[in-house]
Amino acid sequence: MRASILKQGTVLIASVQGSMTDADLAQMRDELVANVRRYRSTGVIIDVTLLDVMDSFAARTLRGIAQMIKLLGATAIIVGIQPEVAFSMVQLGLTLEGINTALDLEEGLALLKPPGIAVHER
Amino acid sequence: MAEQETAAVGIDQAGGRIEISQQELDLRKRFLELGEDDVGRLTGINDLARRYANGVIDDFYRHLMSFGETRGFFADPQVLARVKNMQKEYFLRLTQGNYDLDYVRDRLRIGAIHERVQLPVKSYLGMYNFYLRAVAQRLADAFKKKPDDGWAAFLSLMKLTFLDIGIAIDTYIESRERTIRTQQEAFQELPTPVLPFREGMLIVPIIGIIDSQRARQLTEQLLSSIRSNRAKMVVIDITGVQSIDSKVANHIVQTVEAARLMGARVIIAGISPEIAQTMVTLGIDLARVLTVGDLQSGIERAEQMLGYTVTRSGAAEAVGG
Numbered sequence: 001m002r003a004s005i006l007k008q009g010t011v012l013i014a015s016v017q018g019s020m021t022d023a024d025l026a027q028m029r030d031e032l033v034a035n036v037r038r039y040r041s042t043g044v045i046i047d048v049t050l051l052d053v054m055d056s057f058a059a060r061t062l063r064g065i066a067q068m069i070k071l072l073g074a075t076a077i078i079v080g081i082q083p084e085v086a087f088s089m090v091q092l093g094l095t096l097e098g099i100n101t102a103l104d105l106e107e108g109l110a111l112l113k114p115p116g117i118a119v120h121e122r
Numbered sequence: 123m124a125e126q127e128t129a130a131v132g133i134d135q136a137g138g139r140i141e142i143s144q145q146e147l148d149l150r151k152r153f154l155e156l157g158e159d160d161v162g163r164l165t166g167i168n169d170l171a172r173r174y175a176n177g178v179i180d181d182f183y184r185h186l187m188s189f190g191e192t193r194g195f196f197a198d199p200q201v202l203a204r205v206k207n208m209q210k211e212y213f214l215r216l217t218q219g220n221y222d223l224d225y226v227r228d229r230l231r232i233g234a235i236h237e238r239v240q241l242p243v244k245s246y247l248g249m250y251n252f253y254l255r256a257v258a259q260r261l262a263d264a265f266k267k268k269p270d271d272g273w274a275a276f277l278s279l280m281k282l283t284f285l286d287i288g289i290a291i292d293t294y295i296e297s298r299e300r301t302i303r304t305q306q307e308a309f310q311e312l313p314t315p316v317l318p319f320r321e322g323m324l325i326v327p328i329i330g331i332i333d334s335q336r337a338r339q340l341t342e343q344l345l346s347s348i349r350s351n352r353a354k355m356v357v358i359d360i361t362g363v364q365s366i367d368s369k370v371a372n373h374i375v376q377t378v379e380a381a382r383l384m385g386a387r388v389i390i391a392g393i394s395p396e397i398a399q400t401m402v403t404l405g406i407d408l409a410r411v412l413t414v415g416d417l418q419s420g421i422e423r424a425e426q427m428l429g430y431t432v433t434r435s436g437a438a439e440a441v442g443g
Contacts, residue, residue, distance in 0.1 A: 082384075
């Protein structure tokens with residue numbers, strides 16, 4: 001199943017589906033990188049909430065995407081890694097070092113909020 | 123008889139059970155070299171035993187009552203009378219033959235009673251010794267003409283008494299082991315609370331021994347609490363942990379990294395000098411783990427990273443004033 005990529009202002013949000021083949025992941029990578037350039041996005045959030053297994057290929061791909069996006073001048077954040085997935089990942093040594101992570105989409109968006117712009121409720 | 127081979131008797135003590143099988147009983151008898159000859163000799167002195175029973179019992183309790191420690195068990199004269207009677211039965215049973223599983227069951231029961239009233243083992247053994255000496259004297263008197271027979275009967279009695287002692291001590295040991303087991307279980311069940319301290323911040327105090335099982339449980343609990351509390355900072359306080367092994371230390375490092383994957387940073391507070399030494403000696407890489415000296419520093423650091431500033435208000439003057 002292909003990943004869905006949404007554009008929300010300057011942020012791109014990619015939702016990884018529960019069942020994604022290696023080809024799907026590679027395609028998501030290509031689309032994301034192209035879209036960051038096209039929309040001049042400042043941030044990319046990759047939501048993996050639905051992912052119940054993270055193998056080494058997926059982890060390596062996600063890491064690669066994050067590094068590419070960084071090279072393009074944007075920030076990538078991986079959100080929604082579930083507790084069980086997180087622990088099995090570190091057991092496999094897939095620690096996604098140097099990559100930003102957040103609990104969920106909401107937290108990820110909060111991290112991307114550009115400094116100096118604050119929204120106040122009255 | 124074939125049915126007897128697989129039979130076993132047991133006695134339930136509060137929460138525990140001692141079981142002695144026919145096989146085990148046979149083994150114990152063989153070890154003591156307690157055979158049919160002995161049974162014959164023991165039943166042979168049964169009449170004699172009936173005659174001296176009261177005298178032995180009286181001597182026995184006179185001796186017991188001369189010690190404060192054992193006197194305390196028989197403060198009530200009614201209790202004393204009953205116990206004396208039971209003790210007489212017990213002694214007489216020694217010379218009535220049929221040292222089978224029923225016999226063992228009876229002995230287990232008596233051992234359990236003594237254990238329950240917490241009669242010290244030393245007193246228990248002392249009583250057996252006193253009994254054997256009291257009987258030895260009477261056997262010597264009765265077998266004046268045939269001292270060899272008297273001696274043989276005494277040896278048989280001693281074998282049987284030692285069978286009893288073995289069974290009685292088992293009830294004591296079982297009770298001890300049960301206590302140890304209960305404590306171990308209680309220890310393992312020590313909860314590791316994950317405490318929400320501020321919005322987005324958890325504190326996890328760990329006390330006692332962390333073994334692999336507890337470490338795993340802690341990880342599961344922590345990671346799911348991070349999700350449910352939407353925590354960004356976690357302070358794990360291990361001031362109350364005395365020692366740690368490489369497996370558990372690695373597990374903690376993995377937990378810290380898993381938490382990071384979920385968007386939470388973990389601070390480890392209160393690493394003792396011993397644990398610091400162990401960690402370095404074991405070569406555990408803590409470079410990616412944020413560590414601070416104590417819980418206070420941990421909380422302050424976490425607050426700082428979350429953007430909290432804690433200030434003292436004037437009202438504090440009222441405290442202790």
